[in-house]
Amino acid sequence: MSGIREMNFWWNHNLRQIRGLMEPQPGISFDNTEIAFGYKSKGELRKSYYLFRLIGNPGFVSFGKFATNLAINLHIPIGWAIKGNIFKQFCGGENIAECARATKILDQFHIGTILDYSVEGKDSEADFDRTRDETLQTIKTAHGNPHIPFSVFKVTGLARFELLEKVNAKEKLTDAEIAEWQRVRSRVDDICALAHDTDTPLFIDAEDSWIQDAIDQLTDEMMEKYNKEKAIVYNTLQMYRHDRLEYLKVSHQRAIHRGYFIGLKLVRGAYMEKERARAAEKNYRDPIQPDKASCDKDFDAAVDYCIEHIDRISICAGTHNENSSMRLAKMMDEKKIARNDKRVYFAQLFGMSDHISFNLANAGYNVAKYVPYGPIKEVVPYLIRRAQENTSVKGQTGRELSLILKEMKRRGM
Ligand SMILES: Cc1cc2nc3c(=O)[nH]c(=O)nc-3n(C[C@H](O)[C@H](O)[C@H](O)COP(=O)(O)OP(=O)(O)OC[C@H]3O[C@@H](n4cnc5c(N)ncnc54)[C@H](O)[C@@H]3O)c2cc1C
Structure with a gap:
């Protein structure tokens, strides 16, 4: 029975892809x-x-x-x-229920919602457990809901920043810190396991470079564990870093070698000033590209690389940049990747760049918006x-x- 169901799924999926390629493709303009x-x-x-x-x-x-x-x-x-x-x-609102209004509006225009619990700066174990529970709730809400194609979380919502810094620097942890790190790993694992079991793709956001190795290490482990059949767990690459293109290639080789799929959200990066200031203050090489043009060049190169290896890498272009969005949209058409192929998504933030989101969705591409939510005081x-x-x-x-x-x-x- 399950074999027949699988065959039906395979057939319907491929039929949709073929139809997507054969129907006339509306042009796109922002x-x-x-x-x-x-x-x-x-x-x-x-x-x-x-x-x-x-x-x-x-x-x-x-x-x-x-x-x-x-x-x-x-x-x-x-x-x-x-x-x-x-x-x-x-x-979207102060809690998940209040976000239903935003989800409904976006859905009318074929745009997915990504529920983003945006409470920041917490540092107690109880807070970390609460964020884990809230993230699990977003996954349960997304489960079976085609209007919510991804869930998301930040590792700093589940772990003490200083602990992440220590793990990142490969410093020796005390016994208490080893236990604390184990609790962080279990929170991350709980979230990724539920994403896998409910078939809900999940983004892990990228953060400061001096904790990112620790985040990458956790994410790679989760990808290896939960992405055996397809990309469920997605890492985020900040292309304003000059080392990320190389890292992308290394991650790809690792995934081939160990037999799993990669999910990647490609972004430029949100913390440039902070990164440059810290590097100058602590006198180490600035991790950020020398200029915007180099950042744009690497963003494009990363998109190209992922599309060339679409058999193993699923991507989401998290960008408000018109050129990057148009370039990827055109590349998909040129390479005859169906606009609704689930391995390629575009994403923007709620309330911003609607001209990109709504026009892409109107032309049949997969688009989703981060819909941040949380108590007002906490999302300030x-x-x-x-x-x-x-x-x-x-x-x-x-x-x-x-x-x-x-x-x-x-x-x-
Ligand atoms: C859906 C979504 C998810 C996101 N997730 C994350 C995340 O997990 N982690 C994260 O860090 N950010 C994340 N961001 C934010 C993102 O990294 C960018 O800050 C933001 O989107 C602006 O970049 P852009 O591609 O939209 O466009 P643009 O406006 O073309 O680019 C602005 C960006 O270019 C880079 N830049 C600007 N000047 C220079 C310079 N002189 N040298 C080098 N680089 C320069 C900076 O990254 C700057 O933010 C996300 C954004 C979206 C839309």
Whole structure:
């Protein structure tokens, strides 16, 4: 019976792929703001416009950061001020249930949700267990739900940063630390095991370079254990690091040698200033590429390498870069990889780069958005980072704002 079911699955899967290749492929452009903002009413569009205008002002963002942190430290309730504005733009809700609204909207436009529990900076064992339980809950929510194609977690949500630093530096651990590290490994294993058992692909985010070897080591072990039939556990490669292209090739060889599949989320990397500052302060070679062009070149080269080895490597391009997204989309068509082939995904953050997400999804590519969630007070650091990312450089109108303006004009607003 199970043999027949497997054959049916194989046949349906391949039929879908063949159909995907034979049907005429609609062209793709990121300029279409009608598609990009089709899910927003006029009122919502206007609200986003005012929000991006506000966070485009560097003075406002600096003051907002100071005032919000002060209010939190003084226990002044500020949730009401944040929830309907910046929180609604960039987050799905305060808990998984509240994210259902975002998932439903995204799903109407064939975009998947990645529930991202975005609580940061915790450091007690109870907090780490809580984050593990919350991540397990996201996997259970994703199980059997085609609208949630991936789950995700950060190792720093499950482990003390100083412990990761010590493991990374291969320093000798005390007996208590050995036990603590064992608890970290079990939390990671619990999450990956459930992802495997429920057939829910799982991203492990990349973090600071001085803890990343420890994360890579854990992730490689999990890939070897749970990716025997296909990519379930995905590592993340930050292509702003000059050593990651080589690391990709080594990981690939290791997977061939040991007989497992690789999942990779390719990103440029989020912590450049911190990385450069630490390298300068501690006087070691800067792990970051010398310039943006080198970073872009390696990002493209990594995408090329993964596509060339798509038989073993599944990828997700986690990027808001239009050129990188368009390049991968075109490459898939050229190489006759079906646009809905599950081994290739595009991902962006909720509330950002809708022109990329919605236009790619509209053209039939696999797209998913990180939908961060958590109690408002706890996700403030995430929101501050999003605001800073959208702060204008020398008064220029940011990309998000220009796109919203374009769509408002098109709707005659
Ligand atoms: C779905 C998703 C998941 C993500 N997951 C992670 C993660 O796990 N870990 C993580 O670190 N980040 C992650 N990020 C963030 C990501 O790394 C980038 O910070 C962000 O997406 C901006 O890069 P970009 O490719 O979108 O586009 P761009 O705007 O083209 O590139 C900006 C990026 O280029 C790099 N860069 C800029 N200037 C220079 C320079 N002078 N020299 C070298 N490099 C430079 C930096 O990485 C900078 O962030 C994720 C992003 C997305 C969308």
